[in-house]
Amino acid sequence: MKKSIKFLFISLMAVFIGTYSQSDVFAHADHDKDAIIIQMADIMINLEHFPTADEKKKLQSVLDSAASTDQEKIIANAIMHIQHSPTVEDKDKLQLIMDNTVATSTVNTLAKIVQSFSHGISKTDKRKLQTIKFKG
Secondary structure: OOOHHHHHHHHHHHHHHHHHHHHHHHHHHHHHHOOHHHHHHHHHHEOOOOHHHHHHHHHHHHHOOOOOHHHHHHHHHHHOOOOOOOHHHHHHHHHHHHHHOOOOOHHHHHHHHOOOOOOOHHHHHHHHHHHHHHOO
């Protein structure tokens, strides 16, 4: 009887360790998946009025990359064209992203922040961007 309890205990420990390790793998995979979103969040954290030439180059690389999703390209394009605030057309496209993504997703959060941008980033939005940036 003692052997079966010991075996059961060891088996359960192996399952718990395996489950814990697997969640770390998934978390790392999500970080890699959100690399472009994290890059754009980094740009938005310090953005004032409009993107710099260097920031526009980074955003253009998102637009040119085959690895970028359509949503990432829409957000990059909106950031690239900010002149104190996003254009009405970009706000409409960002709204479509927000309507079609989970409210807790990083894409949704970034789209909301870009859509509401006006001359700079609020402290609340900076905290949200920091969360995106250091999520993984």
